[in-house]
Amino acid sequence: MTPPLSRTNAEAHLYMDLHPCSCGDARFPRQSAVVATADGELASRYTGACAGCGQERKFVFRLPPELGTPGAGFRYGGDEPSELLDPGEWLLVADAYAGQVPATPADGDAGQRARAALTRAVAALDEVGKFIPADGDAVPQAAIDSDRGLQLHQREPGRFRRDRLRAVRDAYAGMLAQLG
Structure with missing residues (x-):
């Protein structure tokens, strides 16, 4: 194999x-x-x-x-979609990293950890977007093959839309820019 x-x-x-x-x-x-x-x-x-x-x-x-x-x-x-993780798993990864960022990150080690987490959250959201067809506006459900990814899609299918993914990604990137 x-x-x-x-x-x-x-x-x-x-x-x-x-x-x-x-x-x-x-x-x-x-x-x-x-x-x-x-x-x-x-x-x-x-x-x-x-x-x-x-x-x-x-x-x-x-x-x-x-x-x-x-x-x-x-x-x-x-540029190609992942063979290891499906788009639902990538979205969960982005959520987990973003969840590590405090509401008001401090300088020093806490600021570095916040920057690292936001960087990885943005990168994970970029991975979700790679599953959206060029002429599509959302991740096709058929692209999701993990149990946890399918559960997320069933609970919140709107999170897989291109415009919503872009808005969240832009928000995280903006927070990252503010951290310097």
């Missing part, structure tokens, strides 16, 4: 964080190696023992044929 494509290390680590061990713990010390798949493609392999129960964990992701553009800012991937 061909492993899924991970467009960046950040995307691979996020995927592993969102897919915990059967004991429920997602933490494990990750040893990584570049390996060849059965098809001769390059892949990243992450292995380690679960911090909760000690069970061995292993993830393998195909590497992109080309590396991203240096200096383009934080991104989870290129």
Whole structure:
């Protein structure tokens, strides 16, 4: 079986964080190696023992044929939609990062944490938008294949509309700009 494509290390680590061990713990010390798949493609392999129960964990992701553009800012991937996370999961990731930002972020470490969280929230919202067809105004429900993504779509389908995603993204980007 061909492993899924991970467009960046950040995307691979996020995927592993969102897919915990059967004991429920997602933490494990990750040893990584570049390996060849059965098809001769390059892949990243992450292995380690679960911090909760000690069970061995292993993830393998195909590497992109080309590396991203240096200096383009934080991104989870290129222009194509993710193969690892569906748009509902990306929206939940954006919510989780935005939820880490205090109403009035302070300077210093708290300000740095707020900037990092908002940067990742914006990047996650950008990922949701990649699932919207060029001539469409919303993420098609068929693009959502995770239980948690489908539950979010059933509860709040309007959150998957292009205009609403753009408004939330712009609000987060504006907050980020204010943090400097």
